[in-house]
Amino acid sequence: MTTTMTPKSREGQVAGFPKEQAVALTERNAYRAKSIRRTGTDESPVLFHFRKHSTGMHSYVHTMEAADGTEQEIRPADFKDWEIVESRYPGYLEDLYGSACSAYRWNSFDPEERARTDIYRHERQLCADLLSIPEEKREQYKDGYRKRLADWFGSLSRCASPAVTGPAGFDRRKQEKAEQACQNKQEELESWRERFLAAMKRMQDKARPEEEKQEEAWQSLKKDIADSARTVLELDTGKIRGYNRALFVSSILNKVMTYVNRGEVEIVQKAVDFIRNCNEGVKKPVITPRNRFFQFPEMAARVRERLLAAREEENNEIRFDGGRLVWNRQADRLQILFDDIPDDARRKELKSNGFRWSPKNKAWQRQLTMNAVRAAKRMLNLQNT
Incomplete structure (x- = not known):
């Protein structure tokens, strides 16, 4: 038996919408209706639930919710008696309905x-x-x-x-x-x-504060280090067996070395301090104090100095037949700028050597390293320059 509802206002429910803001409820726009009321009345809006239940393939039941929380089915044939006073979606795609039907x-x-x-x-x-x-x-x-x-x-x-x-x-x-x-x-x-x-x-991400990015990077690295260190300690205490301890230690070293090569001194120092804390109070340290791991902060500082010095240098370039090879030190990129669009064979060669097209810089580029320079000179036949 269907319960007859009398729409009432309730806390948290939008009411009193101007009539000129309402639009007729139809099958076409029902998906974006949030609250509805009877057309031509000043009744308080009631919540509308699009496709609240499914009764089979492509068969759905829509409901409207009264002030006391009870729900009543509303059939598409009755939409003509109702109007939308609040929407869930703006209807950016509603005009594509005809194309979708076709x-x-x-x-x-x-x-x-x-x-x-x-x-x-x-x-x-x-x-x-x-x-x-x-x-x-x-x-x-x-x-x-x-x-x-x-x-x-x-x-x-x-x-x-x-x-x-x-x-x-x-x-x-x-x-x-x-x-x-x-x-x-x-x-x-x-x-x-x-x-x-x-x-x-x-x-x-580029617009985020540097401190926020640094903290996010550290939390991610800290989680990886903690997981590996926990496994090492469980192996040392006999809680688990069958794993190679050295592999987990190498994993920690390799992950932190990534930040050493970027000159991220602060993150590297936090990683070293974290391992020192792990070593305290255990019979066998996770990483022995003689390991080069504890020299990583000094290594990262030297890398940072080299990177800063390189970025302060002026860009230089080499002309070749059909373009330029540019050392963009500020962007830390080696860039190849062609006078004309390279053919398919040349583009495949560039990609196989690690160069990617940058729409922003209008150049084929990769990170500025000695390997990048050697690859570019080999491709462009500039070995003698």
Whole structure:
């Protein structure tokens, strides 16, 4: 038996929305409705739960929640009597609903429901992504996301299923090509999204205070060291067996050596102090005091001095036929700038030697090391310069 609800206001529930802000509730926009009220009334809004329950494939139940927490089913046929007064999502993709329906016209028995599912899923993903993107980049992301999603819908609209169209005269080979093209468009959207979000994370990390980045790096290293040191101590006390103690000690040395080579003196010193604390009160030290590990802070200080001196030097370059080889000491990169776009063979050679294209610097580059210089001179036939 269905319970009749009288909407009432309750604490924490938005009420009294101006009528001009409300929009009609429809199957097309129901996915973004948060609260609704009867059209043309001043009743307090009630919470709307889109697809609160599933009753089978592509079959869902929507509910609205009364002030006392009881819920009542609301059918799509009754949406016309209600209006949205508060939304969960802005509706960035709602105008793509028609394209989404067309995308499933030949390959689904319920294209409208599949379209609503896709719009809901992608709108939710888009809004979640925007939370991690700087405000000045959000419009660019929305435009790029919408374009690639529309391209995918367009490609999907050329895919057909013999179960929907009928098997007579069905061109299987043509459909295989259409399905591959559709998959490529979907992968393009996913790949672009991953690259964009990764670039935003790098940009935000670069803008973070140096102290915050240092602390995060230390906490990560500390966890790795603690795990290895704990295993070493358990091996020494006989709690566990069957592992090679030397490998765990080497793991600690190698992880800390990474920061030594970067000149991260403070982090290296914290790592050494941490191991000293681990050595206190145990019969056998995790790392013996004679080990070079305890000289790492001095080694890191010398590396830092060399890096600072190198960055203060002026950049220099060598001309070659078709471009320039640049020592960019401020960016700590060896860069190759070609006058013209290199051919496929040259690009493969660059990648195999560790060089990657930098759109920002318009150059093929890798970290400035002696190995990088030797590789570049060998590729560009500059060994005698």
